[in-house]
Amino acid sequence: TRTAAEKNNLLVEKCGEYQELIPRNLINCTASSIVNKDYSCQNAFDGIILHNKEGSAWAAKGKRNAWIEVQFKKKVQIEEVRILQRYKATDNAKKITIPGLKDVQDLIYIGSTNLNILTLSQPLRTSKFRINILEANLQESPGNVGFKEILIIGCHIKTPPEKGKCGSFQI
Secondary structure, eight states, X not given: OOOHHHHHHTTOOOOGGXXXXXXXXXXXXXXXXXXXXXXXXXXGXXXXXXXXXXXXXXXXXXXXXXXXXXXXXXXXXXXXXXXXXXXXXXXXEEEEEOTTOOSOEEOOOOOTTXXXXXXXXXEEEEEEEEEEEEEETTTTXXXXXXXXXXXXXXXXXXXXXXXXXXXXXXX
16 A cells, blocks of 8 residues: 555656746755754755855754754645755765655765755655755764755646646746
């Protein structure tokens, strides 16, 4: 038997021409922890990218059991997630999971100018999205794991749905 989530995601059409960055004004976030108020989870979705510098990032307190979760104000279809790692290699995630996806995702540290791009093999329809950090880079060294920027690519699920089709957030 399939779960409700699995049934909801069967044979879902891709966003096609409506695929776009999910707007920041549709995103609320929470996180396992923050180092201090300057590193809140909202920074991971603020669109500010400081290449090769600290700042404008989410940072959890330490490296163990960190997660960041998004609640969308509308139900969305996610097709791709782009993650920009933090500036210091010691503050980067190495392995993550995303509920709804079966495999552990390996992230690489390629500096704070290159994105890790995760293309979902099957679109994920949801109003909530979470990234669990299983392992940090240089796990035993001091630091605070997190992300500089997270870009979620997908489309808006029309209400009522038209045969599973999606639409633009601009409509």
